[in-house]
Amino acid sequence: HLKSQFIMNGVCVIWRGWIDLHRLDGIGCIEFDSERAEVEDQLYRQQIEQYNQRLREFEERHRQYQEQQERRSHDEQEFY
Template structure:
């Protein structure tokens, strides 16, 4: 078995005279979707504190059009399931995925109530609010989404458990291979190596 020379790997026959050892398997780490303590982060983070208070919101889609055209765009965005809103006092814009029933564009209601769950800054949250169709302003706030938070937390704990099992399994396999080949482990090699 020939392995190309890799200068960071000590067991290459062309350099040190040992038998070739396959390189350690790589473990891919994925960035988790949520943090472990979502609820405490929601309560302590300044951004979430500010957004959890009822405050003024505004529809921010198609600012280049006049108000009548923007109303039509807002209603069609609601039907299509994607509405961009902004918390005016905080300067934060959020794209909401909403599911509304069909709206009569010719005779729309005065207020449209929006409800959307999503993950923001690694915390499961739910937006609740309404927008007045005539002026495209309204009131809204964020709250911690308990149900989705528990679901995502279970997924995160399962991934952490699998990651620990994978890394411990890989280190055990490497140890078995080194022992079966009667070769010193890499740590022992580097400790006993005479460096000029």
């Protein structure tokens, strides 16, 4: 008997079955792997949160840069 965990079309599954090595045939079935799905879901959520945090940090730096450029432009206009 064999058991193999993998992701098929984005779904965590377990293949269970047997193979006759002399005849090279066998039988098996695919079952939903709920434990692995929970782990993968948690990893996915953490990754999305990290991306969102990086995006917020980038947007904040960009906003600060824009404000700095506007102040410089305003200061230069007052100078002339």
